[in-house]
Amino acid sequence: MAVNVSTIQLGGCSGCHVSLLDVGKAIFAGGINVVHSYLLMDKVTDTIEAETDLLIIEGAILTNKDESLLRQMAPHVKKVLALGSCACFGGIACLGNLKSPFKGNKGNNLKEHGHKLHPLICSPKAFIDIDFFVPGCPPPADIIRDTILALIEGRPVPEIAHTVCDECVRERNYKAPSIPPGGKWKTLLEEAPDPKKCFLEQGYLCLGRQTIGGCNAGCIKANMSCEGCRGPIFLYRNFRKFSDKEKGEILKCLK
Amino acid sequence: MSKIITIENVARIEGHASIAIYVDKYGKVEKAEYIATEPSRGFDTIFKGKHASEVPGLAARICGICYAAHNICACKALEYAWETNIPDSAKKIRELLLLANTLSSHALHTVFLAGPGLLIDGVNTITDLQKKYPDFLEAGIELRMIGQQIGEIIAGRKVHTIISVPGGVLKTLNQEEIDKILTLLDATTKSMKTIEEYTYRIINEKKDFLLSYGKIETNFLAIKQSKKLELYNDDSMELLMKDETKEYLSSSEVLERITEEEKEYSYIRHPYITSMGPNNGQFRVGPVARIQNAKWDNNVFHKFKETFGTFTQSAMSYDISRVAEMFECIKGMRDIIASGLDKDIKNVAYPKDGIGVAIVEAPRGALLHQYETDNEGIVKKARVIAPTTFHQGSIERSTFESAREVLDSKKGDCSDEDKVKIEQVIRAYDPCMSCGGATQLRIIKRQI
Ligand code: SF4
Ligand code: SF4
Ligand code: SF4
Numbered sequence: 001m002a003v004n005v006s007t008i009q010l011g012g013c014s015g016c017h018v019s020l021l022d023v024g025k026a027i028f029a030g031g032i033n034v035v036h037s038y039l040l041m042d043k044v045t046d047t048i049e050a051e052t053d054l055l056i057i058e059g060a061i062l063t064n065k066d067e068s069l070l071r072q073m074a075p076h077v078k079k080v081l082a083l084g085s086c087a088c089f090g091g092i093a094c095l096g097n098l099k100s101p102f103k104g105n106k107g108n109n110l111k112e113h114g115h116k117l118h119p120l121i122c123s124p125k126a127f128i129d130i131d132f133f134v135p136g137c138p139p140p141a142d143i144i145r146d147t148i149l150a151l152i153e154g155r156p157v158p159e160i161a162h163t164v165c166d167e168c169v170r171e172r173n174y175k176a177p178s179i180p181p182g183g184k185w186k187t188l189l190e191e192a193p194d195p196k197k198c199f200l201e202q203g204y205l206c207l208g209r210q211t212i213g214g215c216n217a218g219c220i221k222a223n224m225s226c227e228g229c230r231g232p233i234f235l236y237r238n239f240r241k242f243s244d245k246e247k248g249e250i251l252k253c254l255k
Numbered sequence: 256m257s258k259i260i261t262i263e264n265v266a267r268i269e270g271h272a273s274i275a276i277y278v279d280k281y282g283k284v285e286k287a288e289y290i291a292t293e294p295s296r297g298f299d300t301i302f303k304g305k306h307a308s309e310v311p312g313l314a315a316r317i318c319g320i321c322y323a324a325h326n327i328c329a330c331k332a333l334e335y336a337w338e339t340n341i342p343d344s345a346k347k348i349r350e351l352l353l354l355a356n357t358l359s360s361h362a363l364h365t366v367f368l369a370g371p372g373l374l375i376d377g378v379n380t381i382t383d384l385q386k387k388y389p390d391f392l393e394a395g396i397e398l399r400m401i402g403q404q405i406g407e408i409i410a411g412r413k414v415h416t417i418i419s420v421p422g423g424v425l426k427t428l429n430q431e432e433i434d435k436i437l438t439l440l441d442a443t444t445k446s447m448k449t450i451e452e453y454t455y456r457i458i459n460e461k462k463d464f465l466l467s468y469g470k471i472e473t474n475f476l477a478i479k480q481s482k483k484l485e486l487y488n489d490d491s492m493e494l495l496m497k498d499e500t501k502e503y504l505s506s507s508e509v510l511e512r513i514t515e516e517e518k519e520y521s522y523i524r525h526p527y528i529t530s531m532g533p534n535n536g537q538f539r540v541g542p543v544a545r546i547q548n549a550k551w552d553n554n555v556f557h558k559f560k561e562t563f564g565t566f567t568q569s570a571m572s573y574d575i576s577r578v579a580e581m582f583e584c585i586k587g588m589r590d591i592i593a594s595g596l597d598k599d600i601k602n603v604a605y606p607k608d609g610i611g612v613a614i615v616e617a618p619r620g621a622l623l624h625q626y627e628t629d630n631e632g633i634v635k636k637a638r639v640i641a642p643t644t645f646h647q648g649s650i651e652r653s654t655f656e657s658a659r660e661v662l663d664s665k666k667g668d669c670s671d672e673d674k675v676k677i678e679q680v681i682r683a684y685d686p687c688m689s690c691g692g693a694t695q696l697r698i699i700k701r702q703i
Contacts, residue, residue, distance in 0.1 A: 011293070012689070013317060013322075014269045014687075014689065015318075016319065017319065018319045019319075021399065022400070022414070024400055025396060034380070034382070062296065092313070095301045115293060117294045137415060187632075189308050189421055189604040189606065190604075191603055192601040195426070218412040219417075220411070221411045222412075222418050223425040224411065224426075
C-alpha cells in the first residue's frame with residue numbers, strides 16, 4: 001500500500017530536503033506517493049488537500065505563517081516526522097532568539113505579502129504533535145532511509161541511543177578534560193589537530209561525548225571536531241511535546 | 256477594473272517567494288513584483304559577537320544546496336581580513352568541494368526543478384517525469400548522488416561539508432580516496448550522455464522559446480573564466496557591460512561599486528551598480544555570466560554558443576548553461592586530482608583587527624561575504640550578498656516580460672497552466688531565497 005507523504009519547509013536551509021533526496025532511488029522505488037512538496041511539484045496550494053499519512057517537516061517556526069500553516073495541516077495528517085535539528089530543537093534559526101536586536105524584530109515586517117517574523121522562533125513541536133524525531137543538520141541519508149522504510153513497513157523506528165564518541169575510532173585514554181587546559185580550548189584556527197588522537201585530549205573542543213550518534217562520526221574522520229549537530233544525548237529518550245507549563249510560557253511571549 | 260494576480264509560493268525553487276502581477280482594466284500587465292516572503296534568519300546578528308572559528312560552519316547553514324560555497328567564502332573573507340595565506344593543496348581541496356557541490360546542485364536543478372517544465376507542458380509533478388522520462392530522472396538522481404558522494408569522501412558528510420577553516424582545510428586525500436573519486440567520476444559518463452541528449456532535444460524543440468522568453472538586458476558579473484571553470488580565484492572579477500565592454504575588479508571593489516535598494520514589498524534588497532542607477536545598473540551572475548567569456552571545450556558549451564551566440568541576454572539560456580558547466584565540473588575535478596595533492600594543507604591563522612571581502616562562485620553565481628573582526632577574532636560585523644540577492648531585480652523584470660507574453664491576451668484571467676508558465680522563467684535563475692535573505696541590511700563602513 002502506498003503511503004501518502006507531504007514535505008514542508010519552514011524556516012530552514014533546504015539541507016534536510018537535500019538529505020532526503022540523498023536517500024536516492026529508495027524513496028522513488030514505490031511505496032511512497034508524494035502528495036505535497038514545494039520542491040518536487042508544480043502546483044501546490046498552501047493547504048494540504050489530499051490526506052497525508054506522513055508529514056515531513058524541515059525547519060523551525062520562523063514566521064506567523066509557519067504557525068498557521070501547521071495548525072491548518074494538523075487535522076489532515078496521521079503521523080508527523082520532524083526532520084533535522086531545526087525541526088527537532090529549533091536549531092540554527094533559533095540562534096536568532098539569543099540576540100536582542102533580532103528578538104521580536106519589530107519594524108522589519110513587510111506591508112502586504114510578507115509573513116511576519118514569529119515573536120519566538122522555536123521548534124514546530126510547539127504547534128503540532130510530532131511522532132518521530134530525526135535530528136541532525138542535516139540527518140544522514142541512511143538514517144532518514146531507515147526511518148522512513150520502517151514507517152512504511154510498519155516496523156519500529158530504529159533507535160540510536162549512543163553518542164558520537166561511541167562511534168569514534170580515535171585513540172584516547174578516557175581522561176579527557178572537562179575544563180580546557182589553561183582555561184581555553186584551542187580553536188581550529190591554530191595548527192591542524194592530530195588526526196589520530198581524541199580532540200578533547202589534544203585541547204580542542206569536541207561535542208562528541210554529549211551528542212546523539214548515528215552519523216558514524218563522519219566529521220571526526222575528516223579531522224573536524226564534532227559540533228553537536230545531532231543534538232544532546234540527554235534529550236534522546238525525552239524527545240517529547242512541550243508541557244502545558246512550557247506552552248504557557250511560549251504563549252506569554254507571543255502576546 | 257485593474258486587478259492583482261498573485262502566485263503564492265512559487266514552486267520548485269528553494270525557499271519561499273510569491274509573485275504579484277498588476278493587470279490594468281484592459282487586461283494588460285502593468286507591473287510585476289517578485290516578493291521574498293520570508294524574513295531573514297538574520298545571520299549577520301547571529302555571527303556578531305561569535306568567535307571567527309565558528310563562523311564558516313554556521314555560514315554553511317545559510318543554504319543546504321550551496322553550503323560549500325558559503326563555508327569557503329566565509330573562510331576566504333576572514334583570511335583576507337587577517338592577511339593569511341593558505342597552502343596550494345588546501346586551495347585545490349576547496350576547489351574540489353566547490354566543483355562537486357556545483358555538479359550536484361546543477362543536476363538537482365536541471366532534472367528535478369527545471370527539467371519537468373521544459374519537457375512536459377502544463378502542470379506536473381515528479382511522478383509525471385518518472386513515468387514519461389525515467390532515464391532522464393535516473394540520470395539526475397545518479398549525478399546528484401555522485402556529487403554528494405565525492406563531497407562525503409572529502410569532508411566526511413554529504414551535506415554541509417565544512418572542513419574549510421581560516422588558514423586552509425583540515426583533511427587531505429589519500430590514494431584510496433582519490434581512487435574512489437576517480438571511479439565515481441568515470442561513472443558519470445553514461446548519465447551525462449543522457450542529459451546531453453535531452454539538452455539537444457530541448458534546444459531543437461524550443462529554440463525560439465529559449466531565445467526570447469523572459470529576455471531582458473542587463474550587465475553581467477562573474478569570476479574571470481579561462482579554459483576551465485573558475486570558481487575560486489577572485490583576484491579578477493569580470494564586469495561585462497551590456498555593450499560587451501569589460502572591466503576587471505577585485506572583490507572589495509565590487510562591493511564599493513554596488514548599492515542595495517530596499518523594497519517595501521520584499522524582504523530581499525535589489526542590488527545595482529551605483530553609478531549606472533537602479534534600472535541600467537542591474538547585473539546578473541551565475542552560469543550565463545560565467546559562460547559569456549569562457550573558453551571551455553565541451554559539446555554542450557559549443558552547442559550553447561551556436562544557439563545563443565557569443566554574448567547572450569536570454570534568460571532561459573541559464574537552463575542550458577548549467578549542463579555545459581556540469582561537464583566542466585567533472586573535467587575540473589579530474590584535472591585537480593591529476594595535478595597532485597600534498598600533505599601541507601593548513602597554516603595557522605592569526606586573528607587581527609580587519610575587514611575582509613571575498614567572492615566565490617556558488618552554483619547560482621557570485622557569492623560575497625564580508626566580515627570585520629577585532630584582534631581576538633570576534634566578529635564585529637558581517638554581511639552576505641548571495642547570487643539570489645543579485646538576481647532579485649532581474650528576476651522581477653523577467654517575470655514582467657513573461658507575464659506580458661502569457662497574460663496580455665487573456666483579459667485578466669490566469670489559469671494554473673499560465674501560472675506554471677510564468678514561474679518557468681523564475682526557475683531558470685534557480686533562485687534560493689534562504690541565501691538571498693541571509694543577512695539583513697547592515698552597511699559596514701570602511702574604516703580608513
Ligand atoms: S537542520 Fe540543518 S540542514 Fe536541516 S534545515 Fe536546519 S540548518 Fe538546514
Ligand atoms: S571527544 Fe570527540 S574526538 Fe574524542 S572520542 Fe569523543 S568524538 Fe572522538
Ligand atoms: S560528528 Fe557531530 S557534527 Fe558531525 S555529523 Fe556527527 S553529530 Fe553532527
